[in-house]
Amino acid sequence: MSNSNVIILDESNFEDEVINSSVPVLVDFWAEWCGPCQMVLPIVDELSTDFKGKAKIGKVNVDENRTIAMKYRVMSIPTVLFFNNGEEVRREVGAKTKPDYTTIINSLL
Template sequence: MANANIIILDENNFENEVLQSKLPILVDFWAEWCGPCQTLLPIFDELADENKDKIKIAKLNVDENRSLAMKYRVMSIPTVLIFKDGEEIRREVGAKTKSDYESILNAL
């Protein structure tokens, strides 16, 4: 079941949701076939619920949005980009633990 606190991104809403966001936004670049990406689903669900007033959590399927993956030079997945005021401020490649992501978010 989809989490109402997670934004599903595509080429039509990326600029509005990410680049014009008032809150920092964590964007998970992922794909259905990616095992490590699947392990992150419950982690991002929890983070989205626990931090909804501080940061947005979004997912971008790289298979469906290849041009955005290329634009942001996403070479392997999962890749997480964090944007603030329309600029990429952090990049994490590979699956991390929930506490790793909490530390990253707390550093914002």
């Protein structure tokens, strides 16, 4: 995690970092106890480095931020939402591969 540029999102910074972002944002909704979420975490970390300065990569712990999870109707995790110009433009439910996420981010750049 030392080289990670992942933004830890919560109630205090979600609007500034995601809704008001001038670049596309990937938001990973996850929890400690979720096995598939643990598989996605290293991918999210790598993406945060790959897209540094071009897109933001953030994560929301659903156990600590139930309000955000409910607002975006996150019913199962991992769920990865993609935002562009403050709007949710894509949603991927379940663990996906790094190329899957990379393709989506590139399509938003």
